[in-house]
Amino acid sequence: MKIIGKVPRVDGRELSYRRFWEQFMQANKPVLLTGLMDSWAACRDWVLLDGKPNLSFIAEHFGSSLVQVADCARQEFTDQKRLEMTVKEFVEYWQAHHQLSNKGHKEEDFDSSSLKMTQHLLYLKDWHFVKEYPDYVAYETPVFFEDDWLNLYLDETCTKTQQEDGNGQSDYRFVYMGPKGTWTPLHADVLRSYSWSANICGYKLWHLLPPEKTSLLYDRHKKNTVYDIYDDISLVQFPGFSETGWVECEQGANEILFVPSGWYHQVTNLEDTISINHNWLNACNLRWNWNLLLADYSETVESIEDIRDIAENFEELCQRNLAANSGMNFEDFFKFLANIAGHNLNALAHNACNNGVFPALSSPSSLPELQTANEIQDEIQNEKWSMVWPTTIGNRMRNGVHDKSQAKNRSKSKTWDDDQQHVFNLCRIEEILAEMASQEYFIQLARSQEVYNPLPHLPQESLGTDESEHVGNSLQGLKSLQYSLDEALKKYTRKTQASTTEVL
Numbered sequence: 001m002k003i004i005g006k007v008p009r010v011d012g013r014e015l016s017y018r019r020f021w022e023q024f025m026q027a028n029k030p031v032l033l034t035g036l037m038d039s040w041a042a043c044r045d046w047v048l049l050d051g052k053p054n055l056s057f058i059a060e061h062f063g064s065s066l067v068q069v070a071d072c073a074r075q076e077f078t079d080q081k082r083l084e085m086t087v088k089e090f091v092e093y094w095q096a097h098h099q100l101s102n103k104g105h106k107e108e109d110f111d112s113s114s115l116k117m118t119q120h121l122l123y124l125k126d127w128h129f130v131k132e133y134p135d136y137v138a139y140e141t142p143v144f145f146e147d148d149w150l151n152l153y154l155d156e157t158c159t160k161t162q163q164e165d166g167n168g169q170s171d172y173r174f175v176y177m178g179p180k181g182t183w184t185p186l187h188a189d190v191l192r193s194y195s196w197s198a199n200i201c202g203y204k205l206w207h208l209l210p211p212e213k214t215s216l217l218y219d220r221h222k223k224n225t226v227y228d229i230y231d232d233i234s235l236v237q238f239p240g241f242s243e244t245g246w247v248e249c250e251q252g253a254n255e256i257l258f259v260p261s262g263w264y265h266q267v268t269n270l271e272d273t274i275s276i277n278h279n280w281l282n283a284c285n286l287r288w289n290w291n292l293l294l295a296d297y298s299e300t301v302e303s304i305e306d307i308r309d310i311a312e313n314f315e316e317l318c319q320r321n322l323a324a325n326s327g328m329n330f331e332d333f334f335k336f337l338a339n340i341a342g343h344n345l346n347a348l349a350h351n352a353c354n355n356g357v358f359p360a361l362s363s364p365s366s367l368p369e370l371q372t373a374n375e376i377q378d379e380i381q382n383e384k385w386s387m388v389w390p391t392t393i394g395n396r397m398r399n400g401v402h403d404k405s406q407a408k409n410r411s412k413s414k415t416w417d418d419d420q421q422h423v424f425n426l427c428r429i430e431e432i433l434a435e436m437a438s439q440e441y442f443i444q445l446a447r448s449q450e451v452y453n454p455l456p457h458l459p460q461e462s463l464g465t466d467e468s469e470h471v472g473n474s475l476q477g478l479k480s481l482q483y484s485l486d487e488a489l490k491k492y493t494r495k496t497q498a499s500t501t502e503v504l
């Protein structure tokens with residue numbers, strides 16, 4: 001395997017949010033951050049003095065949790081075979097595994113229970129620890145990873161019933177733990193999200209491939225990617241693999257790896273290891289998510305093209321398959337965007353009140369009036385707000401270019417003032433909404449006049465009357481939201497341009 005570079009190691013205490021944003025998050029490059037975990041309870045409670053996992057603590061406090069465990073010795077389709085067990089059972093397996101390794105036995109020698117039997121190598125994965133133990137604050141998300149729309153949205157919308165029924169993902173915050181030798185096969189992250197992975201104890205070896213090289217991983221039928229990069233890969237089956245060049249990362253305890261969108265990676269625990277990881281989306285990688293959905297959608301349509309004429313509702317069937325295969329369909333994505341857009345509009349209004357720029361709204365008691373998108377939109381359109389928009393950044397915001405004079409001295413906090421960040425977010429959301437509105441799925445939904453209103457509070461009057469006779473609620477929602485964003489952005493840009501002219 002050819003190694004073409006190492007992931008840079010940066011002291012997180014010396015890194016500004018702005019530099020992280022520019023050099024890693026927006027640039028989509030990996031980085032290993034140190035010095036950010038000193039105060040975490042997990043680093044204190046889950047680790048023994050010799051740096052090994054404190055398995056007794058884990059079994060005693062969290063033993064009854066039911067978790068997913070991957071058997072690293074068994075492939076099942078494109079992943080490892082999954083089992084379900086309690087944390088207590090997993091810890092028992094791990095302790096027995098230690099005994100075997102210490103005695104120099106081979107696993108085949110041991111067969112007293114099914115779990116301790118031959119050639120199992122078990123790795124606890126995807127444990128929704130924060131959801132399960134909200135009162136035990138094991139760690140704090142570092143500021144660099146706080147702009148997380150995915151978990152924000154799921155925390156707000158995923159009901160307890162959905163969680164209990166196992167319908168949909170409850171959140172994307174996980175704990176992983178496993179003995180030396182456990183590993184995760186080659187993959188790019190779900191929804192093409194970013195991930196961060198923090199080692200509480202142990203040691204991981206990562207190999208990462210830049211996204212522009214992804215095509216080299218596919219088999220000759222362009223269907224599947226390589227499963228295990230350390231295998232003896234057949235060049236007949238995977239003709240591009242020999243040309244791959246990998247970025248390597250050796251991650252020790254108390255180090256956090258930022259994994260950018262679309263980078264395929266394979267991970268091996270070189271020691272007994274516990275880690276915490278989150279997947280997340282924001283304005284910088286939203287496009288990755290949308291492009292993946294579009295690609296997966298095309299694939300779905302192609303795969304069932306032969307039943308198009310006999311299917312009762314072909315488009316709906318495609319969307320159902322898309323949700324099952326990709327974890328999200330167009331409607332889910334739309335609801336997600338609408339929710340986040342609402343947050344950003346709401347925050348713009350909120351900040352303006354708090355800044356006291358607009359005294360009539362500065363008393364906290366007036367804030368609840370601004371809680372619906374409709375009300376916010378009315379406010380945003382009001383001339384009174386012309387004083388609100390920040391004065392330093394103009395159209396450059398649309399390209400995500402920072403004003404170099406901003407936030408020089410704020411090493412820990414976010415770079416932009418919040419309003420600039422919100423406008424940037426809204427620009428990115430708007431671009432994608434415009435593309436969504438042209439998708440057959442939304443057009444068809446609109447024509448079918450189905451009662452579907454993901455955003456009952458969105459303004460309806462912004463639509464042309466002719467059009468609104470023909471379209472259903474879904475498209476109305478989409479258009480209304482786009483209209484709100486357009487107005488907000490126009491206002492922002494107008495004011496910014498005016499003040500730039502004044503300065504000149």
Ligand SMILES: O=C(O)CCC(=O)C(=O)O
Pocket residue numbers: 176183184189195196197204259265267268275277
């Ligand atoms: O730690 C592992 O085994 C896998 C983690 C991973 O793939 C990720 O955080 O994206």
